[in-house]
Amino acid sequence: MTPIDAKRPLQLNDQGQLRHFLSLDGLPRELLTEILDTADSFLEVGARAVKKVPLLRGKTVCNVFFENSTRTRTTFELAAQRLSADVITLNVSTSSTSKGETLFDTLRNLEAMAADMFVVRHGDSGAAHFIAEHVCPEVAIINGGDGRHAHPTQGMLDMLTIRRHKGSFENLSVAIVGDILHSRVARSNMLALKTLGCPDIRVIAPKTLLPIGIEQYGVKVYTDLEQGLKDVDVVIMLRLQRERMQGGLLPSEGEFYRLFGLTTARLAGAKPDAIVMHPGPINRGVEIESAVADGAHSVILNQVTYGIAVRMAVLSMAMSGQTAQRQFEQENAQ
Amino acid sequence: MSLSILGARVIDPASGLDQVSDLHVSEGKIIAIGAAPAGFSPSQTLEAQGLVAAPGLVDLSASLREPGYSRKGSIASETRAAAAGGVTSLCCPPRTKPVLDTSAVAELILDRAREAGHCKVFPIGALSKGLEGEQLAELVALRDAGCVAFGNGLDSFHNTRTLCRALEYAATFDLTVIFHSQDRDLAQGGLAHEGPTASFLGLPGIPETAETVALARDLLLVEQSGVRAHFSQLTSARGVQLIEQAQARGLPVTADVALYQLILTDEALTGFSSLYHVQPPLRTHADREGLRAAVKSGVIQAIASHHQPHERDAKLAPFGATEPGISSVELFLPLALTLVEDGLLDLPTLLARLSTGPAAALRLPAGQLKVGAAADLVLFDPAVSTVAGERWLSKGENCPFLGHTLPGAVRYTLVDGHISHSS
Amino acid sequence: MSLPNPADLISQMATDLNAYLARRTITEPRYIGIRTGGVWVAQALLEALGNDSPLGTLDVSFYRDDFSQNGLHPQVRPSELPFEIEGQHLVLVDDVLMSGRTIRAALNELFDYGRPASVTLVSLLDLDAAELPIRPNVVGATLSLAPNQRVKLSGPAPFQLEIQDLAL
Numbered sequence: 038m039t040p041i042d043a044k045r046p047l048q049l050n051d052q053g054q055l056r057h058f059l060s061l062d063g064l065p066r067e068l069l070t071e072i073l074d075t076a077d078s079f080l081e082v083g084a085r086a087v088k089k090v091p092l093l094r095g096k097t098v099c100n101v102f103f104e105n106s107t108r109t110r111t112t113f114e115l116a117a118q119r120l121s122a123d124v125i126t127l128n129v130s131t132s133s134t135s136k137g138e139t140l141f142d143t144l145r146n147l148e149a150m151a152a153d154m155f156v157v158r159h160g161d162s163g164a165a166h167f168i169a170e171h172v173c174p175e176v177a178i179i180n181g182g183d184g185r186h187a188h189p190t191q192g193m194l195d196m197l198t199i200r201r202h203k204g205s206f207e208n209l210s211v212a213i214v215g216d217i218l219h220s221r222v223a224r225s226n227m228l229a230l231k232t233l234g235c236p237d238i239r240v241i242a243p244k245t246l247l248p249i250g251i252e253q254y255g256v257k258v259y260t261d262l263e264q265g266l267k268d269v270d271v272v273i274m275l276r277l278q279r280e281r282m283q284g285g286l287l288p289s290e291g292e293f294y295r296l297f298g299l300t301t302a303r304l305a306g307a308k309p310d311a312i313v314m315h316p317g318p319i320n321r322g323v324e325i326e327s328a329v330a331d332g333a334h335s336v337i338l339n340q341v342t343y344g345i346a347v348r349m350a351v352l353s354m355a356m357s358g359q360t361a362q363r364q365f366e367q368e369n370a371q
Numbered sequence: 372m373s374l375s376i377l378g379a380r381v382i383d384p385a386s387g388l389d390q391v392s393d394l395h396v397s398e399g400k401i402i403a404i405g406a407a408p409a410g411f412s413p414s415q416t417l418e419a420q421g422l423v424a425a426p427g428l429v430d431l432s433a434s435l436r437e438p439g440y441s442r443k444g445s446i447a448s449e450t451r452a453a454a455a456g457g458v459t460s461l462c463c464p465p466r467t468k469p470v471l472d473t474s475a476v477a478e479l480i481l482d483r484a485r486e487a488g489h490c491k492v493f494p495i496g497a498l499s500k501g502l503e504g505e506q507l508a509e510l511v512a513l514r515d516a517g518c519v520a521f522g523n524g525l526d527s528f529h530n531t532r533t534l535c536r537a538l539e540y541a542a543t544f545d546l547t548v549i550f551h552s553q554d555r556d557l558a559q560g561g562l563a564h565e566g567p568t569a570s571f572l573g574l575p576g577i578p579e580t581a582e583t584v585a586l587a588r589d590l591l592l593v594e595q596s597g598v599r600a601h602f603s604q605l606t607s608a609r610g611v612q613l614i615e616q617a618q619a620r621g622l623p624v625t626a627d628v629a630l631y632q633l634i635l636t637d638e639a640l641t642g643f644s645s646l647y648h649v650q651p652p653l654r655t656h657a658d659r660e661g662l663r664a665a666v667k668s669g670v671i672q673a674i675a676s677h678h679q680p681h682e683r684d685a686k687l688a689p690f691g692a693t694e695p696g697i698s699s700v701e702l703f704l705p706l707a708l709t710l711v712e713d714g715l716l717d718l719p720t721l722l723a724r725l726s727t728g729p730a731a732a733l734r735l736p737a738g739q740l741k742v743g744a745a746a747d748l749v750l751f752d753p754a755v756s757t758v759a760g761e762r763w764l765s766k767g768e769n770c771p772f773l774g775h776t777l778p779g780a781v782r783y784t785l786v787d788g789h790i791s792h793s794s
Numbered sequence: 795m796s797l798p799n800p801a802d803l804i805s806q807m808a809t810d811l812n813a814y815l816a817r818r819t820i821t822e823p824r825y826i827g828i829r830t831g832g833v834w835v836a837q838a839l840l841e842a843l844g845n846d847s848p849l850g851t852l853d854v855s856f857y858r859d860d861f862s863q864n865g866l867h868p869q870v871r872p873s874e875l876p877f878e879i880e881g882q883h884l885v886l887v888d889d890v891l892m893s894g895r896t897i898r899a900a901l902n903e904l905f906d907y908g909r910p911a912s913v914t915l916v917s918l919l920d921l922d923a924a925e926l927p928i929r930p931n932v933v934g935a936t937l938s939l940a941p942n943q944r945v946k947l948s949g950p951a952p953f954q955l956e957i958q959d960l961a962l
Contacts (some may be wrong), residue, residue: 047642062571074870081872082856087878087906091858092866120801141687161689163643171687184691186573221573249576250567255582357866 047169051365054358057169057178058351060187061228069196069232075350076197076343082119083346092353093122097187099152100126101144102181103159108317108341109191113156116348125152139227140164141172148173154356155179162186177359179351185221191316192225194347196233198340199271202312206230210237212265212307213256214297215275215324216246218286223275227254241265241297245286262297269307274299274315277324290323300326304334312336372398372414374408374788379419379750381720383740384723385428389558394424396746398680399787403742419750422782423718426738427459427747428727431627433678433700435492438479439468444680444766446480449700450489450712456676456703456785456790459747460730460737461490465497466524472497472508474516477569481517491747491789493519493735495549498537507537510546520601520733522549523652525558527585530784531592538596547599547733552589552610553651557581562691564637564654565607572640574690577652579607586610590617593624601732602626604677606651608661615670625671625732628662630706635659639771645686647691649677660758663715666724673729674707676700680767698767703768704749705757705777712778718753746788797945800918800953801838803934810932811916812883820912823883826850828900829871831889834950835918839887850875852886857899861865865890875905880908883937891917894928919945 048057048064055068080088081141093201098117102110110126116359117124129143144155152193154177157165162184169178182188185306196206203209211230230238231254238256251258259265288295299313313325313334321327330337374396379390379402387406395403395411433453433714436444453461463480465471471480477494484492496518500506502747503526508516510521521541528534542547558581565576586602590613593600601762605611605628614626631649639647667672680695686693699706707725710716716724730738737747757780759772784792815823825847827836840849855870862925868941886900897915904910922938939945942960947953 075866076855078856078870078872081874085907091862092856092900139684139688140692141684159689161691163691164689166643167645167689183689184573185575224573248570249565250570253567253571256623288872353861353866357861 047166050358050362052361054361055351055355056358056362057245058189058355059165059169059178059180061189061192061225061232064232066232066234069193069229072193072201072347072350072354073197076193076346077356079346079349080343083342089119089121089355091121093117093356096122096153096356097153098122098124098156098352100156100181101129101147102127102131103140104182106158106182109158112341112344113181113348115343116352119345120349120353140336144168144172150178152176154201154352156181159181160184175363177355182221185219186224188221188225190344190348190351191222192229193351194340194344195226195273195314196229196315197343197347198336201343203270205323206233206235209235209271210239210269210270211235211273212239212241213273213275214241214265214299216277216281217251217275218246218248219249219278219343221277226273227256231255239265239269243287243296243345262303263306264307266303270311272299272304272307272311272313272326274313276316276318277320284363294323298326299329301328301332304329314340317341328348372788373411375413375416376419376424376750377416379422379424379739381424381553382719382722384719385637385727385739386741388740389719396788399511399746401740401742401746402743405603417750419784421754422750422752424740424748424750425722426740427488427726427784428676428703429729429735429738430458430461430700430703431673431729431733432464433461433676434466435463435480436680437467437483438476442682443685446492447487448679448764448766449680450484450487450492452701453480453703454489454652454779455764456701457593457749457751457781457784458700458703459566459749459784459786460488460493460735461520462493462495462733464510464524465502465522470497470501471495472500473501474512477513477518479518480600488789489786491737491786493517493733495519496521498523498548499528504787507534507540510541511544512776514544514546519735520547520549522551522603525551525553527553527555531588535592535596537597540590542596542598547601548600549603550589551603552582552585554581554585557584561652562648563640564652566637566655567635568640568753572643574640579609579654582607582610582651583613586613590622590624594622600624603675604629604651605662605671606654606658608658611661611665611670613666626671627671627675627729627732628671629677630674630703631699631712633659633663633666633674634706643690644692644771645688646697646769648690648693648695649697667716667720672724673732674724675729676703680765681769682766683768684749686769696769698765698770699772701763701765702752702757702759702770702772702777704781705759705779706772708753708779735766746785748785749781750783751779753779755780797955797957798935800934800947800955804838804842807916807934808839809889809931811839812843814914814932818912820914823885823914824850824877825885825887826852826875827888828888828896829853831947831949832887833945834953835889837950838917838953848876850877852900852903854896854899854903857903859895859899875907878908879904879910881911884910884913885916886913887916889918890945891920891930892923894924894926897928898926907961918947921945922945
């Protein structure tokens with residue numbers, strides 16, 4: 038029996054434009070390319086004396102972070118400010134929601150303050166979908182990371198980083214290394230790379246850190262770092278959370294570093310012009326050697342810069358798609 | 372009060388009866404099938420041409436939410452909904468507040484159910500005090516108060532030796548124990564079947580082995596203790612195999628499956644709809660096929676609703692923060708008829724899995740149409756359809772089937788000869 | 795209505811621009827074309843002037859005032875200004891001047907790069923339909939169109955103007 042609630046993609050409007058940005062699942066290549074192209078233009082804005090454009094003047098962007106994050110929150114704030122939006126940031130600790138106010142009520146209250154867009158980070162997979170579908174469908178919802186599910190703006194900034202350094206995706210080998218199981222970044226990257234036509238996507242991790250059914254992403258699985266890194270153009274390292282040592286996922290940080298840590302010697306097996314990426318914050322000596330993180334192959338700081346431009350692109354595109362959809366619906370109602 | 376039902380297709384799976392016939396009821400009992408006894412003049416007649424008359428459905432698990440969870444449902448509201456689904460007898464699980472671990476709670480439930488009068492209610496007692504899995508509940512006192520079986524829900528015992536003793540104690544008094552086999556450690560923190568769908572959605576998984584590891588252990592403990600055992604809410608094809616093997620080596624264990632497990636798979640979770648959040652979780656297409664085959668063969672002899680009504684707020688949160696369960700008893704018969712529509716079962720076999728099968732599993736005095744038996748029956752029209760949710764009686768609207776057009780429509784439900792539902 | 799040949803207009807515009815700059819005693823201005831048609835016009839103009847100074851290009855998509863009605867232009871490209879704006883005399887070139895809103899957006903954008911000494915506006919056509927107090931300092935030709943007509947420049951080689959009738 039087909040669920041009766043299966044309907045058109047939640048995050049697109051009737052014209053196929055973004056109205057929410059929840060996940061990269063189901064977004065066509067043209068749309069991802071449009072995000073990258075728009076971000077390229079915003080990158081130029083970031084190099085000007087006045088780093089601001091008036092696109093979202095008079096709009097209110099509300100960052101609602103149910104999980105702590107410095108980098109993502111700051112870059113979203115900067116992105117919204119550079120679009121001339123008014124920005125509010127709320128760090129909603131889990132303790133205040135456990136006082137009885139639900140996610141639903143928190144967001145409804147913010148909506149009543151005439152917010153035009155929410156950037157939401159939440160520890161539960163599917164939180165952004167829930168908000169877009171059931172809480173505030175009229176407000177553009179940007180997923181700033183939900184549980185293990187998706188971190189689509191990080192995925193797109195990684196794609197922008199790769200495109201700016203490698204030109205295109207058609208002939209690339211990209212390796213994603215580390216804790217794939219718990220990583221929303223890895224999921225978004227695998228989807229984006231596949232959609233953009235990357236022919237060789239590899240994941241490298243021990244079995245305890247690989248999700249079941251990872252083959253569905255069209256990736257090759259390696260459990261040996263040296264084999265997996267052979268001749269790759271791009272290495273994406275993932276952050277390893279300390280708590281993974283509990284519950285038997287890994288014996289120790291030391292053993293993980295010995296087997297899966299990216300060192301200068303291991304990177305030598307990749308292409309000579311390979312780039313090294315990391316979503317941050319990095320654990321030096323746990324997943325990556327300092328010499329690599331700070332070395333010539335590293336583009337980790339570029340990622341941060343590109344992150345602002347990508348977020349500007351996504352914010353402006355979703356705002357425009359959501360506004361168009363509302364106008365369309367109003368006209369239809371009349 | 373007396374009643375004649377005229378011209379229905381009467382199906383009684385227990386006796387193999389399947390013919391168009393009249394059926395006569397007096398003082399709550401069936402007094403004749405076929406010609407009316409001499410001199411019988413009913414106070415009421417139902418013209419039932421074109422309808423099927425079958426034993427009232429027996430649901431081995433429907434949460435009534437009373438006492439303790441009045442926002443989710445009440446004995447009155449949920450038994451009323453059950454009657455609309457064709458149910459005349461149901462078992463309610465012990466997860467109430469307070470937990471159904473004392474005779475006082477059992478008596479309260481039975482009193483309220485009698486007052487409401489929509490369905491016969493058979494409470495399932497808690498196997499351990501507070502369902503905490505540590506200390507035995509007063510099983511014999513609970514039996515005497517009306518509990519027909521004992522279970523601990525999905526909350527397993529912390530200590531296998533304690534469980535073992537609980538089974539031996541239950542075996543002493545020939546009590547039936549209901550297992551919801553799920554290994555606590557393997558299931559911990561899980562929200563969905565561990566497989567590609569959960570991985571894609573980033574939902575923590577519950578592996579199939581959470582069921583099979585616990586099931587294998589439980590079957591061996593049943594064998595050792597000699598307790599009467601019923602395995603409830605099977606979800607996996609491998610789990611079904613374990614039951615089948617146990618039955619093949621002569622262990623008298625019975626099993627049921629949630630009706631929705633025969634219809635849905637974990638792919639329904641795509642889109643994060645909390646309506647599909649259930650525990651134990653929806654599993655794969657192959658699992659569903661295994662469960663359906665076992666229902667057909669009879670390895671699984673009962674289909675239950677595992678009705679779990681919730682208030683709106685309980686489902687209004689991100690998937691992982693919602694409460695599990697589907698409200699479905701109200702659609703029990705029409706949803707089950709989809710299995711006939713799909714060609715899986717013929718109608719008499721389906722009715723057996725919904726009446727005689729479950730009644731036999733827990734030795735309930737229900738599930739048969741025969742002279743002298745209680746006049747608990749359902750009359751339904753197989754030729755028309757039901758639009759799910761057109762009217763809704765359950766307090767729980769957490770039903771993913773609302774809006775679907777389902778085969779068949781319940782016309783009358785009769786409990787002890789009284790009409791508890793008509794439409 | 796017959797449309798002028800753009801190439802014919804360019805040489806006259808070059809002469810007029812030289813005269814205008816001389817009158818204002820502007821030397822060494824910076825040339826900026828508004829994407830897309832304004833860039834073509836500016837290139838042609840520089841060629842006619844025999845001037846090989848670098849040409850800046852401006853994409854005003856991020857500054858448009860119809861964003862909330864029409865959304866972001868899907869092919870927005872970065873603006874490229876290969877020179878300082880601060881304190882410089884600018885010659886801003888567009889193809890067709892209609893409401894004046896594009897020029898308003900362009901001026902806003904330019905001021906985000908710095909404070910120019912002056913801005914001279916050059917347009918191939920002026921449709922005499924200004925909605926803002928913006929007039930070109932140098933213009934190739936002025937046309938009056940019916941309300942349902944638009945003019946479109948195609949190029950860069952050959953330059954061609956055509957009139958499109960909008961369905962009203």
